[in-house]
Amino acid sequence: MSAVLAPERSVRPVPPPAPVRRSRGFLRRLPVRALIAVILVIEVYPLVWLLLSSFKTRREFVEEPFWSLPSSLAWGNYAEAWTTGNIGLYLRNSVLAVAPSLALIIVLGVAAGFALEVLVWKGRGTVLLIFLAGIMVPGQMILLPLFSAYFQLGLTGSLWPLIITYTATGLPLTVFMMATYFRAIPREVFEAAAIDGATVLRAFVSIGFPMVRNAVFTVALVQFFFIWNDLLIALTFTNSTELRTVQVGLLNFNGQFGATDYGPLFAAICMNVFGLLAIYLVLNKRIMAGLAGGAVKG
Amino acid sequence: MNDILGDRKAIAVLLGPALLVYSVAMLLPVLWSLGYTLFSGNAIIGFTYVGADNFVKLANDPAVRQALWFTVKYAAVVTVGQILLGYLLALLYVFVLKNGSSVIRTLVFFPVVLPTVAVALLFQKMFQIAPQEGLVNSLLGAVGIGAVDWFGTAGTSFAVIVLMDLWRSMGFYAVLLYTGLLDIPEELLEAGRLDGATGLTLIWRIVLPLSLPVLLSSLIFSINGTLKVFDTIVALTGGGPGNATTPLTLYMYQTSFNYGEYGYGSTIALLLTVLCLLVTVFVFRSSRRDLTEA
CATH class of the missing domain: 1.10.3720.10 (MetI-like)
Incomplete structure (x- = not known):
């Protein structure tokens, strides 16, 4: 038990200088943030696309690319x-x-x-x-x-x-x-x-x-x-x-x-x-x- | 006191109606359906007794073999995908995002409550090639790969079906497994950390073994749901191209309602029920043995 606890005790809480920690923290969190962004895009984008598409006119579907925004809110659909x-x-x-x-x-x-x-x-x-x-x-x-x-x-x-x-x-x-x-x-x-x-x-x-x-x-x-x-x-x-x-x-x-x-x-x-x-x-x-x-x- | 809480009249009043509806509209039809397997015909033209003919037909029907294979393949791939993605998301929620995971957990869960038909039509339009290129093909075109006829071949249709179901359900399994992970006592994780386990070692040696029970129940839920897949296929591919993506559920439906063969339809339904039962019992028993050995 003491062998397990020994290294813990020897570690002294020495906080590194603040600016360094902030930038290191940001870089360390970057992959996680990117991952979350990807998950959000995968889950949410199809629904956003669905909503935008519901406002498009027939002409817009034919002539514009599928990811384009509708030119106006066409409630006609x-x-x-x-x-x-x-x-x-x-x-x-x-x-x-x-x-x-x-x-x-x-x-x-x-x-x-x-x-x-x-x-x-x-x-x-x-x-x-x-x-x-x-x-x-x-x-x-x-x-x-x-x-x-x-x-x-x-x-x-x-x-x-x-x-x-x-x-x-x-x-x-x-x-x-x-x-x-x-x-x-x-x-x-x-x-x-x-x-x-x-x-x-x-x-x-x-x-x-x-x-x-x-x-x-x-x-x-x-x-x-x-x-x-x-x-x-x-x-x-x-x-x-x-x-x-x-x-x-x-x-x-x-x-x-x-x-x-x-x-x-x-x-x-x-x-x-x-x-x-x-x-x-x-x-x-x-x-x-x-x-x-x-x-x-x- | 047990006399009062055992009042027969009260039991009849409280339980009676539910038991009646359940027996008449669920139990009786199951037995009735078993009876149908010995007949041919349907409700409109009447029935004739054919003995075991339907079972002989079932054993020799290449379409059944194809549908059975598709059902098993679909259930295996989607179950593994659902649990794997769900578990990774759950680990992300618990160990990386910690208390800040509420918003993303809620967002990723949302597609679960959507009607499968609506989601399937959305995906159909996203992966469409003609008369108009859908979102995915437009993107593929933009990066120079060129459009793919997703619903033209069996392989790509299967891929879209799997993608859609994973998109729809991974949030659900993430929440299910997340609650399981929360039940792991903090002291055990702490003890592991003190012994020097970090990151992957901690997950592999401590978290994974401790979440086996909840993984197992998720596995049973998932297999039970995926073996019965119907809405996704009907709305997304209609079983095509040809009958390449026709599961047992859809084949049963077509046999019964397009061709009016109730007897044979019931026989296929029986095969499906037995399959669900066998898989559940098998998973349950094999896991029991593992847990007692460990």
Whole structure:
């Protein structure tokens, strides 16, 4: 031990003259700064380019190089994407599909997490495992039976197939995450509530739910991004233009305009990207923590 | 007290609805899909029993072999890339930027929340050659290399797909591994430094072994996600040129919805599910053994 500490003790803190240190520090940090600059350019430049391109006119795309700046802010691309491109309709469909799914996932998932973690009964471990297994199953495994079922029930042609499927596929991760959060609450809290005469439902509504409110918000954010960005399920169950969600609309937009008319396509992508950026700017800490916590979904 | 917290009626009320929706729209379809593997036909024209025909077809289908190979190749390359870049970024955050890493961490994470379709269309335009040269080809032209038809050959298409997915997801794995690195006790690093370990030695001998558990879970998450790749391919290459970049997920989708073969589609979906399961179990078990030996 003393042998380890000896050299440490012999080193005397002799600060080198200030100007030398500053220039040496700058040179030493130069590679790191260059590296950070490169990372930033790689991450941010494509998005800047996307934004700039959304303002370019058709003539500018043809005649100017791709990295040139737009000569003016041409909002015409946005107008065209919104009206001819139907982006307004697609956004409405996305909201109409995502909002009810999200509400159902949260209400059902939080209650189930409570029942599986706080309540005491035989077989709860098994049920939790059954929910967990759902996280791994690829969407392709349930598409065909669901498609047949919705067809038989006459639900095709509405947004119900999306809402039902999103709710079912969102539940496993939600139940799993909520069970983890309820585990962190001391059992004594609920036992005290029971002694004070609260029924289980009362304990859930008045104590359990308020105590995990923050976690519920985080889980809701995670699920929002999964559902909003989903392509597979939306592509399968939306069989007409009137039902398309933003992602499906964008995919078809490419075929409709993309080959020749970049402006409206870039404007449409921009509305999607910078809308999410606004949410991200406000809530990034929570989103990062939540998505990292929900990483099991892959 | 356990009588109250074990109230059967309350359990039914709280758990019932979730379990019902999950069973009807997830568990039942999985079993139903297993049943489909023994039939041919679809929801509109009806089904006929064909026994094990779909499995025989699966074993002899060159398109399946191609899709399986692409899926495995893609998963391997992207998983290694994601974890490697993520780990390097995490090391940068923890050991170089230290407390000042918050802004860059947030920026690099941002593409994770973007819709894959939007990112894919952006990359498609960036790497485009005709009718208009995209950003990348313009830059290549400017430095005198000349334009490349990125989506014209299998190799370059694959490269663009991998580049895009790494761009999109490295920030995510960086944050995941970053939280793991923060959990390493400062005393252990200090002890290493006192023993004379610096820089790379410190990382190789102390940080890396201690972050094996979080690396392992990242590995499982990554493989599980990359084996199911769908959005990226559909929006970026559509599986082309030809079917050179068609993974199992997309081949299943085309078989089922373009050709209306639900039975065969389900069989491919089953292959995909089994693949996910096997890889997870394999990674988990082989790592368990390593950890107990060490």
